[in-house]
Amino acid sequence: xxxxxxxxxxxxxxGILDPQGAVIDRALPAxxxxxxxxxxxxxxxxxxxxxxxxxxxxxxxxxxxxxxLANPVIExxxxxxxxx
Amino acid sequence: xxxxxxxxxxxxxxxxxxxxxxxxxxxxxxxxxxxxxxTIRGVDAVVVPGGFAHGDYLRxxxxxxFSPVMDAVAEHAQAGGPVVGICNGFQxxxxxxxxxxxxQKNAGLKFLCQAVDLRVETVTTVLTxxxxxxxxxxxxxxxxxxxxxxxxxTLDALRAEERVVVRYVANPNGSRxxxxxxxxxxxxxxxxxxxxxxxxxxxxGSADGLVMVRSLLASVAVPAP
Numbered sequence: 001x002x003x004x005x006x007x008x009x010x011x012x013x014x015g016i017l018d019p020q021g022a023v024i025d026r027a028l029p030a031x032x033x034x035x036x037x038x039x040x041x042x043x044x045x046x047x048x049x050x051x052x053x054x055x056x057x058x059x060x061x062x063x064x065x066x067x068x069l070a071n072p073v074i075e076x077x078x079x080x081x082x083x084x
Numbered sequence: 085x086x087x088x089x090x091x092x093x094x095x096x097x098x099x100x101x102x103x104x105x106x107x108x109x110x111x112x113x114x115x116x117x118x119x120x121x122x123t124i125r126g127v128d129a130v131v132v133p134g135g136f137a138h139g140d141y142l143r144x145x146x147x148x149x150f151s152p153v154m155d156a157v158a159e160h161a162q163a164g165g166p167v168v169g170i171c172n173g174f175q176x177x178x179x180x181x182x183x184x185x186x187x188q189k190n191a192g193l194k195f196l197c198q199a200v201d202l203r204v205e206t207v208t209t210v211l212t213x214x215x216x217x218x219x220x221x222x223x224x225x226x227x228x229x230x231x232x233x234x235x236x237x238t239l240d241a242l243r244a245e246e247r248v249v250v251r252y253v254a255n256p257n258g259s260r261x262x263x264x265x266x267x268x269x270x271x272x273x274x275x276x277x278x279x280x281x282x283x284x285x286x287x288x289g290s291a292d293g294l295v296m297v298r299s300l301l302a303s304v305a306v307p308a309p
Binding site (some may be wrong): 069074 | 142143150178185186188191193232234235
């Protein structure tokens, strides 16, 4: 069965607080990067999935996101899949 | 025969003994429910207590939700049985979709550990049936992620159906609409961030949490012996 590498990028929905991003946003100007106007910190989850096709792998990872990996009330997610 | 109250213990739970002590103090019969057991052993009511279930990995409550015991808790809730989630337990019940919305990090991004005043907004729930409408209860909070969020439609429903159980008198964490606790449509599942079990004796600074635990015990229809 073909093997795929899937990456799930999870970010906070707009309006949801991101303390890590806020702290980094304050730290960068102090290091001489005053032109940084936005910092967001999310999560990246990497999976290796055996599936019949890329579409099948993507569909399964999408289901995992809905069931466990992300909470749609506060998080958005984006999935990318490529042959491993 | 006293009301049997099951208190769920996940790896990382740390308030189970406090809850059990108060239940016993008020004449109930508390017992520990282990997360890996797929049963609640026929208890009358369930409390999901505070702590850091499964280390809060991924998201607070996200892993705990899939513990074998949670299917039995959900079944009990669907049958109308009383279920209360306190602090981390509230987060678990939200992740389990037994309650709507989610808890995000506190506005101000600080861990909060302090006594707060709560206003009882409805007395027709398993956690407030012995309280008076509008009663102010002084109860501690102890959380980093207690900032309640939900979409507009959910908030409208919570308000219209009087499902906001307790509100903060002075909102400490940015919770939407000052919400400290909510209930489900059946009013038998309640989640709240404050810890009633820690306001169980004047020696602790307040005994205002007792009325909530007393309500829980009263919500159980115990057959006559």
